[in-house]
Amino acid sequence: MTSPEKPSLHHALAQERAYHDTCRAALSAMVDGAQEHVVTGEDVSASGADAEVLGYQLRSKAKALRELPEGPLFFGRLDFDSGEHEHAGQRYHVGRLRITEHPAAPPLVVDWRAPVSRAFYQASARDPRGVRVRRRFGWAPGSLGDSVDLTGLEDEHLEEGRAHGEAGAGIQAEAEAGALGAMRGASRILVDEIERPRVGPMRDIAATIQPEQDDLVRGDLATSVCVQGAPGTGKTAVGLHRAAYLLYTYPQRIRRGGLLILGPNPTFLSYISAVLPALGETGVRQSTVAGEIGRHPVKAADGERAGVVKHDARMAEVLRRALYARVRVAAEGAGDNGLAVPDGSYRWRVPGDELARIVAGVRSEEPPYAVGRERVRTRIVRRLQREAERRAGPPTQAWVRKISGARVVSAYVDAVWPRVLPEEVVAELLTDPAALTAAADGVLDTDEQKAILWARPPRSYKSARWSAADLVLLDEVAGLIEHPEGYGHLVIDEAQDLSPMECRAIARRAAFGSMTVLGDLAQGTTPWAARDWAELLGHLGKPEAVVVPLTTGFRVPGAVVELTNRLLARLDVRVPAARSLRRDGEVRIRPTGPVERAGRVGDVVEETVCAVRDALGYEGSVGVIAAESDVARVREALGAAGIETAGPDELGARVTVLGAGAAKGLEYDHVVAVEPAAIVEAEAEAAQGEGMGAGARGLRRLYVVMTRAVSRLDVVHARPLPFD
Incomplete structure (x- = not known):
């Protein structure tokens, strides 16, 4: 289709609203049709397996369409020129889902992940990619997809070398819409969408993906990538949109292996939970490392010293030794007579030295422990099978099964390569000093061994109270016994906080898959x-992954970035300084009295209440973040002042009060950081003697707190600021 003559802006809006109504009707028909296909598919004539697969696919499609969140059906449009290319003269509306009136008909809306849609994100006046006009649509905030909510549109005439054309319906183009607008053609709609106040769960960014983000999103499935993302650069959104892109582009391969989103905690998973469904992808597993490896509930807590040792990569060797120490080359009592296997009135014999060679040979191959057990059995049976062939010709399969299951063979295998549970191995290691010394010799020093021994050993592994770090050890042993099922792709957020042993647990689940690793070294607080x-990518088993820095912030404004970069210089990590393409934002430092009068908590809390009252005069969410020990009194003071507050798990609240440890990954339009010195000290006390340096973790925690602000930041303090 070719573009019409330029109509009036109001007429153009009327046309687009009518087109949206057509798309809405077509989507309703798609939902109804998918359900009808489920019904008719139940009567299909096919093999049982084929019918089951077809039924699953039809039901899954119908379920996904029914569960689509309501919202605008398109956010952009591409009008291509008449040049010599595949899409010459065509027009495409771009949205979060492909919509068509009939499977064989041209789409009314193309999916943002389709190859043709890439031009929407990558085309520019310098490189139009065949695009004559790129149109962006402005929708009322919170729109559920009613056509009257289409309030504006904006055209960029790329073929004329102009990055911006005309805007309408109250959305006025500006010659300069901040640095972001300058970069992307002064698109006021784009800027407004990025800077829209943040309340509730994380939104998708399909309408605002930038070229460098798009390059990461559309990477090949086989490629593992690590995104070092400064605050506000959209690394989490990039990871989630990459997951959606891979599900769209490689559906069969992903379905075979599965896709897993790993986040740092359940609150974070709740925060991002709406993104993939909004992009048309439901049923994707989202979990934490603890959720993936949690064989038991956590009922104990380690001291920090014990936790550090248990999470150290050296524990993998200690556990491997402890497990394979149970293997015996010769069974006790077998002696030199070897093994005698009854077969009717005859006894087949395997000499003791030959049995020892079989066990030693399997042990040297270092197979998974459970595989090794069966390999020993199989080689003993094969040895007997060769002897039987020489005596009476090839034996039957029934004979092979009988010999393999013979009691004497099973008893021998149990003696030299016993069955074992991960709980038995770990419990013995952490309760028996002699066993730990034998396994950790030359790996852990005496103090480290003493740190991880249980102070009160349980009667048996069945009554053990496991800590979070113990669960990581259990998973390591379980992986040595039998490899877990893997995923085709993993998206790992806040990866900088993973321990080497947690990385190994993840690596076992991606041995034949790829990863998207997201994080910021400056925000590491464990x-x-x-x-x-x-080093971390090596522990994840992906040393070849390319590290791509994202330093341009779209969410955190320049005023906040300027302040936090002062703190960044003190964090002892080598990461590029962040920069913001937003020239807005506000930072207020609110001292409560002379700095020599340190610790005036009462004044700090009073000033915090004032800061929150001021923040409520603006749109958007307010996050009040303090040291854990101050959270209760801050929340109590706000309640006494008549300000309703919520905890971090209550998404959508106007005012949230939370401890600094819960802030990672979250965003608030307005952040009130309460007494930064106390936030730093709370972490510094725990970090002393653990190698990161006194206060380093506290400074990183404060960096996380301050970079949660996406519009305004208030810093309330009575004590000297750590970044002055």
């Missing part, structure tokens, strides 16, 4: 936080 991506 005792084992990574300082270098190369």
Whole structure:
């Protein structure tokens, strides 16, 4: 289709609203039709397996369409020129889902992940990619997709070398809409969408993806990539949109292996939970590392020293030794007589030295422990089978099964390669000093061994109270016994906080898949936080992954970035300084009295209440973030002042009060950071002696807190600021 003559802006809006009504009707027909196909598919004539697969596919499609969140059906349009290319003279509306009136008919809306849609994100006046006009649509905030909510449109005439054309329906183009607008053709709609106030769960960014983000989103499935993303650069959104792109582009391969989103905690998963459904992808597994490896509930807590040792990569060797120490080359009592296997009135014999060679040979191959057990059995039976062939010709399969299951063979295998549970191995290691010393010799020093021994050993592994770090150890042993099922692709967010042992747990689940690793070294706050991506990627089993820095912030405004970059210089990590393409934002430093009068908590809380009252004069969410020990009194003071508050798990609240440890990954339009010195000290006390340096973790925690602000930041303090 070719573009019509330029109509009036109001007439253009009327046309687009009518087109949206047509798309809405077509989508309703698609939903109804998908359900009808489920019904008719139940009567299809096919094999049982084929019918089951077809039924699953039809039901899945119908379920996905029914569960689509309501919202605008398109956010952009591409009008191509009449040049010599595949899409010459065509017009495409771009949205979150492909919509068509009939499977064989041209789409009314093309999916944002389709190859043709890439021009929407990559075309520019310098490189139009065949696009004559790129149109963006402005929708009323919170629109559920009613056509009257289409309030504006904006055209960019790329073939004329102009990045911006005309705007309408109250959306006025500006010669300069901030640095972001300058970069992307002064698109007021784009800027407004990026800067829209943040309340509730995370939104998708399909309408605002930038070229460098698009390059990462559309990477090949076989390629693992690590995104070092400064605050506000959209790394989490990039990871989620990459997941949606891979599901769209490689459906069969992803379906075979599965796709897993790993986040740092359940609150974060709740925050991002709406993104993939909004992009048309439902049923994707989203979990935490603890959720993936949690064989038991966490009922114990380690001291920090014990936790650091248990999460250290050296524990993998200690556990491997402890497990394979159970293998015996010769069974006790077998002696030199070997093995005698009854077969009717005859006894087949395997000499003791030959049995020892079989066990030693399997042990040297280092197979998974459970595989090794069966390999020993199989080689003993094969040895007997060869002897039987020489005596009476090839035996039957029934004979092979009988010999394999013979009691004496099973008893021998159990003696030299016993069955074992991960709980038995770990419990013995953490309760028996002699066993730990034998397994950790030359790996852990005496103090480290003492740190991880249980102070009160349970009667048996069945009554053990496991800590979070113990679960990581259990998963390591379980992986040595039998490899877990893997995924085709994993998206791992806040990866800088993963321990080496947690990375190994993830690597086992991606042995034949790829990864998208997201994080920021400057925001590492665990005792084992990574300082270098190369080492962490090695533990993840993806040393070849390319590290791509994202330093341009679209969410965090320049005023906040300028302040936090002062803190960044003190964090002892080598990451590029962040920069913002937003020239707006506001930072207010609110001292409560002379700095020599340190610790005036009462004044700080009073000033916090004032800061929150001021923040409520603006649109958007307010996050009040303090040291854990101050959260209760801050929340109590706000309640006494008549300000209703919520905790971090209550998404959508206007005012949220939370501890600094819960802030990672979240965003608030207005952040009130309460007494930064207290936030730093709370972490510094726990970090002393753990190698990161006194206060380093506290400074990183404060960096996380301050970069949660996407519009305004208030810093309330009575004590000297750590970044002055």
